[in-house]
């Protein structure tokens with residue numbers, strides 16, 4: 001019999017999951033609901049869903065799988081709403097929220113409706129939003145944390161993983177509290193810091209308007225995530241309040257320590273500060289996709305003349321290799337420029353490197 005899925009929240013993550021499910025389960029029928037009717041129409045035109053619905057009730061009673069992919073505060077409201085909506089007996093319900101403790105507290109209340117709720121968090125994404133940015137391969141090789149309650153039988157967990165196997169993600173089971181602590185350190189807190197770094201530069205720009213032009217390279221790299229959805233990050237901060245407050249406390253101590261080192265010009269302490277950070281950073285796995293995605297980046301030395309970008313992209317296109325991003329790192333009249341090409345996988349990167357070397361371009365991969 002045909003299976004039915006209902007996706008609530010047709011944005012980047014909901015859309016990407018719909019595409020990944022379709023890839024693996026060709027005969028499934030996917031309904032989509034979003035508070036924003038334009039997102040529903042767009043999801044339908046892009047064939048991300050089979051049919052848009054105007055309310056959750058319209059499809060909830062026949063759905064074998066319900067995925068809630070809205071900002072986390074809305075997810076809580078939807079879980080509350082689902083307690084009062086007819087649901088199919090034995091249905092699986094999951095979410096994709098970046099926080100898990102509060103969502104699990106709400107979700108487990110659905111158990112008395114003969115459905116199973118399993119919290120989930122695919123730990124990859126992007127600073128982009130909306131269904132137009134959705135991709136079936138968004139979660140490939142990423143960790144996908146699930147937080148099933150102890151009472152959830154293993155076959156239900158396997159059933160959920162089976163539904164989601166088109167994501168090609170690696171499933172990891174965790175307690176919701178542990179999830180929030182770890183996601184807090186490696187994802188939520190860095191987003192707060194990235195936003196505050198950008199705000200600092202913006203304030204300085206009132207007096208020195210040129211600062212924006214100079215804020216390239218490293219600054220752009222570490223602040224990319226500050227371009228993410230403010231609604232989503234507002235909600236995450238509210239949900240993970242306790243952990244974030246603890247992290248902000250210990251960060252302030254760290255900053256006080258550095259302040260002391262700089263004030264007293266303590267060269268040894270400053271060297272150790274940067275050196276310790278470098279050692280740990282260099283040891284982090286770089287080719288696995290975590291919450292902060294790994295990049296398969298290739299640097300290409302290019303003579304600074306018009307047409308060079310189309311030459312490079314032409315060589316790759318001819319070899320059938322796609323790039324996900326291209327950026328000019330450095331261009332000045334008197335020096336060679338450097339292009340940074342991003343690929344989707346290690347094998348694309350290696351094939352791209354080979355093709356460009358064959359055309360006498362100098363390339364290197366950053367460690």
Ligand SMILES: NC(=O)C1=CN([C@@H]2O[C@H](COP(=O)(O)OP(=O)(O)OC[C@H]3O[C@@H](n4cnc5c(N)ncnc54)[C@H](O)[C@@H]3O)[C@@H](O)[C@H]2O)C=CC1
Pocket residue numbers: 008009010011012013014033034035036039069070071072074075096097098099121122123124125126127128129130131229232236
């Ligand atoms: N963006 C990312 O990189 C990642 C996000 N997440 C989580 O995924 C969830 C969704 O994020 P994105 O897809 O990135 O956001 P998005 O902004 O692309 O999509 C969210 C969608 O939810 C809809 N929505 C909002 N309130 C609604 C409601 N009451 N009923 C129905 N639809 C509603 C919005 O109209 C929008 O289309 C969030 O909980 C976020 O924490 C998880 C992993 C990665």
Ligand SMILES: O=C(O)C(=O)Cc1ccc(O)cc1
Pocket residue numbers: 097098122123124125126127187225291292293
């Ligand atoms: O764009 C990035 O680097 C991200 O950090 C994406 C991201 C955002 C939220 C999550 O819960 C998980 C991953």
